[in-house]
Amino acid sequence: MKLNSCSKAPFMRWLCSTQTVLAMKLTVILIFFGCLQVSADGFSQKITLSEKNTTFNALFENIKKQSGYTFFYNNKLIKEEGRISIEMEEVSLEDALNQIFKNRPYSYMILNKTVVIKKKIIEKEASSRGKLWLFCRLREKW
Template sequence: MKIKYLKMKASFILTLFCVLQVSALETLAQKFNIDLDGAKVTHVIEQIKQQSDYKFFYKDDVINEEWQVNIHSDSEEITNVLKQLFKNLPVSFVIQKKQIILKKKNQFRLLKLVVSIYSVILMVR
């Protein structure tokens, strides 16, 4: 009886692990196709939202409504798209699961420190 219970428990844990891995790979494998010239940054952000489940978080003063960019991505991962989008702009980003946090570059160091401390606290538990 005890061996049967252990086998069931191991099967459940293995199945759960596989499901989580597939979910993580699906998130990482998501590709974006954006081909825009002279587009407002806010429009590009909307395009990313339409092609994915990502949510953007930022204060109004982080993104200037008049900023325009040229962006060309063909089946690119989100990190590469965002690097291209903010390459010449004073904006940094952090991706946490399906959330993208935008900050002014000079504020980014503090956010990165807070995220690092939070990660360490979670690892200690």
């Protein structure tokens, strides 16, 4: 004896129809992608800064309060840079950092929730380091 649940009741026949199943699948997919879009929008950090003649330490503290990112840097190097005046509204963390370090001898890396700030390597230094490394490697082989 074969029981077919789709033919017993009119509701079950409607539920088992191909068009209904396709409509349900499409609805689930649209809801899923809608949720992904909302969650991706929530992760972007927007920074607003309006600082005049402030230190980099104070600027980094302000960004930390707004974004939750921790800053890791050599305090001596940053103190040498002096003061900065900057204004920006509702920009991403990367855009804010790019604008802050524009025309300055520093670069940054974002690792997890930490911004690591370091001095840029000048091309001459980089090429001489490469030559030194190559020399040491060749010397090891002899």
